[in-house]
Amino acid sequence: MAVDTLSGLDALELAERQSEPSRLLRIWGTIWPKLAALAIALAFWQLAFVLELRPSYTLPSPAEAFTELAERAQRGELWKGIAITARRAAMGYGFSLILGVGLGLAVARVRVLRVAIGSMITALQTMPSIAWFPLAILLFGLTEQAIFFVVVLGAAPSIANGVIAGIDYVPPLFLRAGRNLGARGLKLYWYIIAPAALPSFVSGLKQGWAFSWRSLMAGELIIVGLGKTSLGGQLTLARELIDPPGVIAMMIVILLFGLVVDYFFSKADRLIRNRWGLIEQ
Template identity: 35%
Template sequence: MSLVLDPPIRQEREYTVTPAAPRPPAPALPLARGAWRQGWLRKTVILILLAAIWEAIARWQNNDLLLPTFLQTAQAFVQGLASGELPDRVRVSLTVLLQGYLLGILAAFALTALAASTRTGRDLLETLTAMFNPLPAIALLPLALLWFGLGKASLLFVIVHAVLWPLAVGAYAGFQSVPDTLRMAGRNYGLTGLRFVLHILVPAALPSILSGLKIGWAFAWRTLIAAELVFGTTAGQGGLGWYIFQNRNELYTDKVFAGLAAVILIGLLVDNVVFRPLETLTIRRWGMQR
């Protein structure tokens, strides 16, 4: 005969839960400390310090022909803007630069897509980058002048060379780092060729591609300025490099520095207005980069 034991019955109790005390608000940061966390403010302070150092060294040297002061350069820069000469030179340079940059992007994408799709394309890309990537674009300027003459075509040739190889190397390195799981997922969905590159490889390799775009932009910008310093005019109009070269010949050193300041400001503007928001909207938003 089995003995069935009933489980003990617990005595019910009622508990009163007191609401937790509200957490005190976090102490507010001091105004100066909170403002210092803003990246734009820190960079502005750095630029102001550099300008002050420049002004001090120029005043100590006291030779406007060798090194004008920051205030003299700023005055020449404002005068160039007011007269319209500096904006016209910048417009000519940027027009040629954007055309060559876009052509370089298209060529790099075609070459990298071929390398990601076929073994022959990969061998072709590795061979060409090993040959031409170490070659400075400005070294091809004599050949460009011989082949295309004195004009825009020569500038486009050296700019495409400056953009093509760093972008192709960066994009291909990004493609190589794509995990095998993503590759297999794309194959399972039946993606091949260009569709596989666009839907799988490009999104996964986006940090490397953006890095290549930034490097290609910097290479193209400095190559264009150097090329314009050599022969300068395209279709009868000189660019920013020619503006610098011309004022150097006429010993207007403050205008030379104003032209260099325009080159620097355009570089800062492109980095902070184009590439940084693009990174924020893509790779940082998706957690691919801190």
């Protein structure tokens, strides 16, 4: 009996060792296309600089931009800008999430509300964020509240539409089966509707983040009276000082910030598709 137990443990250990290379290969298969795309982009950038397609005082080399980025990080202003912008993004998106989910649930289940404001939500979603700033400045002045106002108006409609679409496409068979099993009220939402609507909901969250991030960047570029320590403020300051390496360095940071957040949304989306059996193992 002891021999069988030991052989079983040996087999399990061998299986774990064999799975380790395959796991590393999967990770590498995910990383190398991104690294290749980055290398190609840097190569074209360097080629454009060498061929002087644009004057060097308007298009710096990659080395100049990354040197500027390293200097900003060393001085600490980069991290301070990231902290300020991240705080604004979290506050705006968090409030948009609460408002969008609540509005989406109400519109999806109350017919009168759907008729009254259903199409208005889509109209708000399609409206460019930059168009809200004149009104925001009139209402709140050149303040952080104006940026918050535009971020919420940019993100909440997308999140609400994701909730509405998810609930609308729940198969009626699921609802009947849930009611037959005794699911009513909140239980029906928690155990039946929410899991079935989750893919569309996550898609709405991702789209809402994209709108909120663009709105926030537009706000920090336009409303510079709040100081120039945020990412958008530093980008504006670099433009005013005619500092091309600084401009491109801050654009790289803004791009990387968005990519990091998108990674987590993609991770969540993959987990959901895996749970639904939509990904081949």
